[in-house]
Amino acid sequence: MTSEENIQEGLLKKFAFLDGNIKVQRARRIFGIVDHGKFREVFESLIKDFGFTLLCTITGFDEGEVFSLMYHMARPDGIVLSIKTSAPKDKPIFKTVTAYFPDAEIYEREVVGLFGVTVEGLGPGNSYPLPDDWPKGQYPLRKDWKPAPKKGEVKDA
Amino acid sequence: MHKVIIPIGPQHPALKEPESFRIQLSGERITGFSVKLGYNHRGIEKACEERTYLQDVYLTERICGICSHAHSTAFTQAVEEIAALAVPKRALYIRTLIGELERIHSHLLWLGVAGHEIGFDTLLMYTWRDREVVMDILATTTGNRVNYGINTIGGVRRDISLAQVKDILKAVDILEERTKYYIDISTKETTMIKRLSGVGVLSHKDAVRLGAVGPTGRASGVDRDVRRDDPYAAYGELDFNVITDDHCDVYGRAVVRLKELMESYRLIRQILKNMPEGPIAVKAPRKIPAGEAVSRYEAPRGEDVHYVKSNGTDKPERVKVRAPTLANVQTVAKMLEDGQLADLPIVIAAIDPCFSCTDRLISIKDTKSKKTNILMWDDLHSYSVKWYRDKGIDFTKLNRKLQGKMS
Amino acid sequence: MIAAFFNLLIFPGFLFLAIFGLAAEYIDRIIYARLQNRMGPPWFQPLADLIKLIAKEDVIPCEANPRMFKMMPILALTAAVTASFYIPLWGERALFSFNGDLVVVLYLLTIPTLTFFLGGWYSTSLFSKIGAMRAITQLFAYEVPLFICILAPALLANTWSLSEMAAFYAAHPFYWTFNLIGFGVALIAMLGKLEKVPFDIPEAETEIVAGTFTEYSGKLLGFFKLAIDVEAVVGASLLAAVFLPFGYGIGSYLGFVIYVAKVLFIICLLALSRTIFARLRIDQMMEFCWKYVAPLAFVQLVIDLALKGVLIR
Numbered sequence: 001m002t003s004e005e006n007i008q009e010g011l012l013k014k015f016a017f018l019d020g021n022i023k024v025q026r027a028r029r030i031f032g033i034v035d036h037g038k039f040r041e042v043f044e045s046l047i048k049d050f051g052f053t054l055l056c057t058i059t060g061f062d063e064g065e066v067f068s069l070m071y072h073m074a075r076p077d078g079i080v081l082s083i084k085t086s087a088p089k090d091k092p093i094f095k096t097v098t099a100y101f102p103d104a105e106i107y108e109r110e111v112v113g114l115f116g117v118t119v120e121g122l123g124p125g126n127s128y129p130l131p132d133d134w135p136k137g138q139y140p141l142r143k144d145w146k147p148a149p150k151k152g153e154v155k156d157a
Numbered sequence: 158m159h160k161v162i163i164p165i166g167p168q169h170p171a172l173k174e175p176e177s178f179r180i181q182l183s184g185e186r187i188t189g190f191s192v193k194l195g196y197n198h199r200g201i202e203k204a205c206e207e208r209t210y211l212q213d214v215y216l217t218e219r220i221c222g223i224c225s226h227a228h229s230t231a232f233t234q235a236v237e238e239i240a241a242l243a244v245p246k247r248a249l250y251i252r253t254l255i256g257e258l259e260r261i262h263s264h265l266l267w268l269g270v271a272g273h274e275i276g277f278d279t280l281l282m283y284t285w286r287d288r289e290v291v292m293d294i295l296a297t298t299t300g301n302r303v304n305y306g307i308n309t310i311g312g313v314r315r316d317i318s319l320a321q322v323k324d325i326l327k328a329v330d331i332l333e334e335r336t337k338y339y340i341d342i343s344t345k346e347t348t349m350i351k352r353l354s355g356v357g358v359l360s361h362k363d364a365v366r367l368g369a370v371g372p373t374g375r376a377s378g379v380d381r382d383v384r385r386d387d388p389y390a391a392y393g394e395l396d397f398n399v400i401t402d403d404h405c406d407v408y409g410r411a412v413v414r415l416k417e418l419m420e421s422y423r424l425i426r427q428i429l430k431n432m433p434e435g436p437i438a439v440k441a442p443r444k445i446p447a448g449e450a451v452s453r454y455e456a457p458r459g460e461d462v463h464y465v466k467s468n469g470t471d472k473p474e475r476v477k478v479r480a481p482t483l484a485n486v487q488t489v490a491k492m493l494e495d496g497q498l499a500d501l502p503i504v505i506a507a508i509d510p511c512f513s514c515t516d517r518l519i520s521i522k523d524t525k526s527k528k529t530n531i532l533m534w535d536d537l538h539s540y541s542v543k544w545y546r547d548k549g550i551d552f553t554k555l556n557r558k559l560q561g562k563m564s
Numbered sequence: 565m566i567a568a569f570f571n572l573l574i575f576p577g578f579l580f581l582a583i584f585g586l587a588a589e590y591i592d593r594i595i596y597a598r599l600q601n602r603m604g605p606p607w608f609q610p611l612a613d614l615i616k617l618i619a620k621e622d623v624i625p626c627e628a629n630p631r632m633f634k635m636m637p638i639l640a641l642t643a644a645v646t647a648s649f650y651i652p653l654w655g656e657r658a659l660f661s662f663n664g665d666l667v668v669v670l671y672l673l674t675i676p677t678l679t680f681f682l683g684g685w686y687s688t689s690l691f692s693k694i695g696a697m698r699a700i701t702q703l704f705a706y707e708v709p710l711f712i713c714i715l716a717p718a719l720l721a722n723t724w725s726l727s728e729m730a731a732f733y734a735a736h737p738f739y740w741t742f743n744l745i746g747f748g749v750a751l752i753a754m755l756g757k758l759e760k761v762p763f764d765i766p767e768a769e770t771e772i773v774a775g776t777f778t779e780y781s782g783k784l785l786g787f788f789k790l791a792i793d794v795e796a797v798v799g800a801s802l803l804a805a806v807f808l809p810f811g812y813g814i815g816s817y818l819g820f821v822i823y824v825a826k827v828l829f830i831i832c833l834l835a836l837s838r839t840i841f842a843r844l845r846i847d848q849m850m851e852f853c854w855k856y857v858a859p860l861a862f863v864q865l866v867i868d869l870a871l872k873g874v875l876i877r
Binding site for chain 3: 161163164169182184185272275276277278279280282283286346348349351352497498499500501502
């Protein structure tokens with residue numbers, strides 16, 4: 001049995017509710033989905049028990065009814081596990097993971113800036129990556145976002 | 158002198174790209190540091206969602222001017238994985254070859270910039286002269302000095318001929334000779350060692366904690382290289398060493414990069430020797446089946462991560478790019494703790510930052526505004542020509558004369 | 565009267581020094597470029613730069629003190645030119661001379677650095693202020709070794725006048741070889757004075773843009789640049805007069821050629837050093853000057869004192 005399957009099995013043994021939500025796509029690539037409420041315990045276990053000690057990045061999604069975050073975590077032997085969790089659009093609140101990965105701060109700020117989700121526990125700091133004068137309430141990576149026509153565009157400047 | 162806050166950027170001679178650092182100084186000592194990024198934001202992630210996969214290959218290639226091949230390869234790899242395409246071996250070898258040539262040109266560029274940041278312009282002039290050797294090779298093999306356009310979904314677009322193989326081997330010999338000389342200088346020249354060692358220290362513990370990638374991490378003893386740990390393209394079949402160093406400072410980062418150059422030369426020789434014959438691409442479908450993939454690539458600056466999600470149409474549902482600089486920029490604050498103002502440029506430069514990689518997504522990307530941009534540029538151009546013509550500076554005659562000479 | 569004005573303004577005064585300074589800048593730049601495998605500028609480039617700067621508008625920051633801001637470049641230029649009158653250039657005698665002119669020349673050559681400090685300070689920009697602080701910090705590091713190593717040959721010659729020193733060394737050929745350590749020390753100090761690599765810390769462009777000169781533009785910047793060029797030539801002339809005192813009294817034409825050769829030789833040495841070194845940090849620069857350069861200057865002093873006991877009774 002390959003170590004990817006070992007990880008899959010270990011996870012299922014520990015968290016029975018993950019049944020059917022962990023998928024080994026190919027060598028060194030595992031994808032998983034976890035409920036919002038259970039996310040933290042799975043996440044912690046992945047770091048502590050399974051050795052996923054590197055956070056590659058966080059990808060945000062706009063999936064119609066929900067916003068999702070996918071945490072891409074890697075092990076030193078090259079296995080990448082991407083674990084996704086979702087929150088409803090009317091209450092898009094996620095908890096910060098900066099306690100585990102201090103470098104997650106900038107990835108979380110990116111998701112906040114581009115999707116308009118809330119990440120609880122993120123301290124004050126510069127927004128990223130949108131400029132300071134970006135209009136409030138405009139979240140460009142949402143699927144329904146369209147750039148507003150530029151006002152007062154001067155053609156013969 | 159009382160405490161002052163000095164702005165470095167968005168425009169500053171030490172920075173080749175716009176980004177803003179605010180440094181709190183007490184005399185010459187740095188007591189506070191904050192960074193503001195995003196000045197290079199072009200909205201590439203959003204733009205990718207509105208273009209076809211093939212267009213996106215070229216768009217991702219334009220995320221960065223230096224590691225363009227890194228981004229396009231990472232993207233194509235992800236798409237090929239979703240579409241389950243069996244990319245021919247020869248194509249993988251050519252990709253690897255271009256990737257290593259790109260690493261050489263990027264590391265030589267870094268060495269020159271590092272020299273400039275510490276006021277050693279001679280090193281800048283020398284390394285950039287030698288860098289032309291590899292740029293010429295890239296130009297002859299791919300048709301361009303940067304943005305090679307060699308990748309396509311399912312393989313590569315150009316084959317390598319025997320004559321080109323000979324040219325590359327000759328160039329590698331020259332470059333190896335020169336790199337040995339630079340290793341000699343960097344490890345012996347006193348003022349250079351003085352300016353580099355003990356500067357911008359990032360301990361092994363901090364490097365792991367803050368997730369430093371690439372040469373920045375490896376110079377702090379983090380033994381991590383995607384090429385070995387998560388082999389892609391042809392790296393699984395090649396023999397190379399992952400260079401690490403335990404100096405944990407800017408000197409270590411320089412040593413790691415220089416030694417990696419030597420490894421790249423070895424890799425290129427192996428690639429050219431072992432390159433199998435065969436086709437260079439398979440036909441890719443226009444519509445990619447639904448699925449998702451994470452692709453990692455060891456760019457010259459560190460690990461480059463692409464995530465692609467498809468929805469069965471000819472356009473991706475979501476493209477996410479994590480450039481290596483974004484992982485490394487967070488270590489800079491640690492490196493600068495209690496540092497000197499004079500060390501600031503070299504410490505920032507030592508992570509080999511590439512802010513156009515880092516700031517991508519968003520922005521206005523509809524065709525209308527694009528058109529306006531072009532128009533404005535043209536207007537500006539004709540305005541400037543007219544302005545000078547009114548002042549009596551007119552190149553029309555000279556142009557005609559030169560054209561006449563050429564034809 | 566007319567002769568005096570001619571001497572002051574044209575030859576060997578302001579105009580000559582300005583042209584020679586620009587020529588020296590050209591030589592410095594072309595050597596620097598050639599050593600870096602570049603083409604380098606055409607011969608008229610320094611003059612073209614100067615003309616361009618002078619033709620441009622002066623921009624004075626709102627918060628700067630306009631009087632001080634405008635005065636500093638002129639003061640720097642004046643001080644550098646004035647210093648040259650007391651240095652024997654190609655004869656044994658300088659234009660003006662009195663016992664003690666050596667000290668005056670050294671002080672006059674310190675004034676440009678002080679104007680860099682004041683100019684930077686009064687332009688109130690942060691980069692300028694940091695550059696100004698660095699210029700003055702650096703001044704203390706190289707000025708002491710420079711004074712000591714220039715006073716040492718004067719001790720041997722038993723005079724405080726540059727002209728008499730020249731006469732002494734002309735009368736005792738090869739005595740100048742005793743002062744070679746001092747020559748080395750003085751060259752290092754000159755690098756600091758002229759703010760060249762590895763001591764270009766006050767204008768380290770990658771850290772503080774242009775340091776003192778960040779806010780300067782147009783004519784004022786042009787004068788500063790010219791002052792630095794003139795200071796380079798005058799400084800080199802001083803070094804030539806003190807440490808390379810030979811070739812006097814062989815006719816004014818040949819003497820002139822030898823003088824120019826000596827100055828250019830020193831300029832070449834400075835250009836070479838700026839090619840092969842990286843910029844030091846200010847703390848490293850201080851350490852280097854006090855730990856190594858100052859003791860070397862003292863060694864020179866001791867050598868000259870000892871020689872004086874042995875050779876001159």
